[in-house]
Amino acid sequence: MNSSHDGSGTNEERPRVRGHRPAHGEPLLDRAFRLLTCFGPDAPVLSLTALAARADLPKATALRIARRLVEHGALERTDSGHYAIGLRLLEIATVAPRGHGLRAIALPYLQDLSHATRQHVQLVVREGLEGVLIERLSAHDAQRVMYRVGGRMPLHATAPGLVLLAFAPAQVQEDFMVADHPADEDNLMGTAEALRSRLAAIRRDRFAVFSRPQWDTLMTGVSAPVLDRHHTTIAAISVITPSEQSQSAAHIPAVVAMARAITRAMATDH
Structure with a gap:
């Protein structure tokens, strides 16, 4: 007689469970x-x-x-x-084409822009429905800002995010419109219609200006798109300044010019 009877009315041996991982557990x-x-x-x-x-x-x-x-x-x-x-x-991260490769080409231009403005200069790429900051240069006396290198930022509530969303594929824009977004006490999202109108204006003007409170200071960002050799928007550069200390419009020509310079450098890079 089999001494391993389990009381279930059969002498059939049960399958063994190997280790502690469920058969269909999380990879x-x-x-x-x-x-x-x-x-x-x-x-x-x-x-x-x-x-x-x-x-x-x-x-x-x-x-x-x-x-x-x-x-x-x-x-x-x-x-x-x-x-x-x-x-x-x-x-490993330094070999990411949208990280280190893009950053290496853009860095000299970002440095020039930083020296000219004496403010925060950012380089941002889009990943899914968020922006990722891959470089930031900051003057010693620049006002503190929220986002760190490697950090993520909302597309609808930052100047570079709006640029990346405006030049994203139409399906990405629609996915963003219907996605759930965190509650925003300042109502920075607005209505879908208002956001679509704003994105159309950014595509027409090829730059974005956006202001939002950061801690106790109203900060204004000016941003423009960076394109690859296939004329696809791959990044956005921006300058962020305290709104009460600088006229944001004064930075628009410099930001647009630097974005175009980086675009030309991307086209000739081998």
Whole structure:
């Protein structure tokens, strides 16, 4: 007689479950990426407990994945035993064509614009329905602004975001119109009709001007599109100034001229 009877009325052996991962669980790569995205400006270093909580993973699972990420250099251990983003990720990120490659070509022009304006100069690309800041040059005495390099920004509430949305494919614009956006107490989104009208004006003028409060100061951005050799908008550059200290219109010619200069450099780069 089989001594492994399980009381279910059959001597049939049940299938073995290997390890602790569900048969149709979340892929390891997804969980690893979820761990990496837990880090940010507010949390550059995390304990294992905090990392597991932020990623919504069991502590043992978070530890197992974190150890593998450390082995590959994607994470680093601090002297206190906590975790931080590893330099291997920076090394990989530098070869991103829309990141380092574009930045390398644009940087001399951004430096010229920064010297001329003595304000914040930004280089932004679109990823999905958000903008990603890939470079920012700031004068020592420039007013503090919200967005950091690598940070994401709304397309409808920033000057470079509006430029990127205005020159995005029509389907991207429609997807943006119907997407859920965070509640905005300043009503920066407005109506879909008003946004469509604004985007049409940006395509006509080939620049955008947008003002919004940042902390206690009203900041104004002026932005223009950067095109690749196929005449597709791949980025936007912008200058951000305190509205009460500078007439934003004075920066429009310089921003447009620099965007065109970067576009020409992109066309001739091999």
